[in-house]
Amino acid sequence: MIKSMTGYGVGSQENAKVKYTVEIKSLNSKFLELSIRLPKVVSDKELTLRGECSKLIERGKVNVMISSEYTDQTAKASSINAELLKKYYKQLKDIATEVGENSSTLFSLALNMPEVISNNDDEVDDEEGKVLMNAFYSAVEKFNTFRADEGNNLKEDLEKRVGFILTYLTEVEAVEGDRIPLIRERLSQYMEDAVGKENIDKNRFEQEIVFYIDKLDITEEKVRLRSHCNYFIKALNSEDSNGKKLGFISQEMGREINTLGSKANNAEIQQIVVRMKEELEKIKEQLLNVL
CATH class of the missing domain: 3.30.230.10 (Ribosomal Protein S5; domain 2)
Known part of the structure; x- marks a missing residue:
């Protein structure tokens, strides 16, 4: 949650x-x-x-x-310590009488002596x-x-975005069937045009084709991306779900999507990958607001 x-x-x-x-x-x-x-x-x-x-x-x-x-x-008003005030006033008056000073301001002076007035705001x-x-x-x-209510709304949106990515992955698999034969045909035609069909070493050519096509294979990326998406949904619904964990998973999803796009060598697949990236960016934006 x-x-x-x-x-x-x-x-x-x-x-x-x-x-x-x-x-x-x-x-x-x-x-x-x-x-x-x-x-x-x-x-x-x-x-x-x-x-x-x-x-x-x-x-x-x-x-x-x-x-x-x-x-x-x-209840929060200041209180006056009357006994202390009287004591201060008497002492001040005695001193004023002794030195012959005017005692008219002594009450005000005594009122401002330490701890005569206590403010009840100081403690509760x-x-x-x-x-x-x-x-x-x-x-x-x-x-x-x-x-929690806002989290439920985020959860619904995140599940929808991941669902879109999985749907796009299915579209990639539907398009992918013709990709390798087309690459093989294009390379064969290029070699024939460059050196002539009779000058091609078939065994060496097949070895190079296998090596090249192996580098373009996206099977692992598809498997890992589907696995990351399923793990994201599982983590999203777990009791200990949090934004940081989901952010790490989304980073792994992004790596697989980027690799899939770079290895695709197919315009239609790359267009699908762009749509995947759009959904992933929306997921990352939403995760910034997940606890």
Whole structure:
């Protein structure tokens, strides 16, 4: 079963305090190119999210966007340490009295002293962290479902393209029957015209013909190409199917098609080979988007 590298999924999760929404988009890439945008409040979760993306998404140019919405806006508001503020203010006031300075700005100064104001955005509790991760896993599930659906469409197209190549191979076999006799006849006529029929050494000529025709034989290429096509279909339908493996098989298919065309020495077969190459190029283009 293959999956597309193109995917999209959105998941959300909430509790009484906060709602997290995770959106995942991806395009094709040879490796995992991951971009994560998340609120500062959950920045400590980035490494965890990256690790999960590596396991669950594998490859692709992936954008993960996370947003938060607090049900109670005061839940993320800053808090003031009143006891510490009082302590700072008293110390500052005592010092101002001692040195005879104006104490009118001391409250503002005390308010800005270290740890008087704490921002709740700096950390989240475990419960809020679970809400985020559940939203993430929900988005990944929908994202992978999208990828699987796209993969089914790719699979159907790839099977069709390989089917075309096998059909063209059958056409090559239908044309090939007359190829060798025509080559033999053409060479015989060429020799007769060049040196005269009575001057041809028949035994030597037959040896050369056998040697030459053996180099033009395309039986092995046909067998290997059919084998590669069947293996491609088998790999396409296997549980561990992936774009890299299918890409390697398509390269082998290309080698056999190229050799078949170069050895054919027949205009009609070469025209069929051109159509094979067109289908193979379409297969390779589609494989760029297979996970």
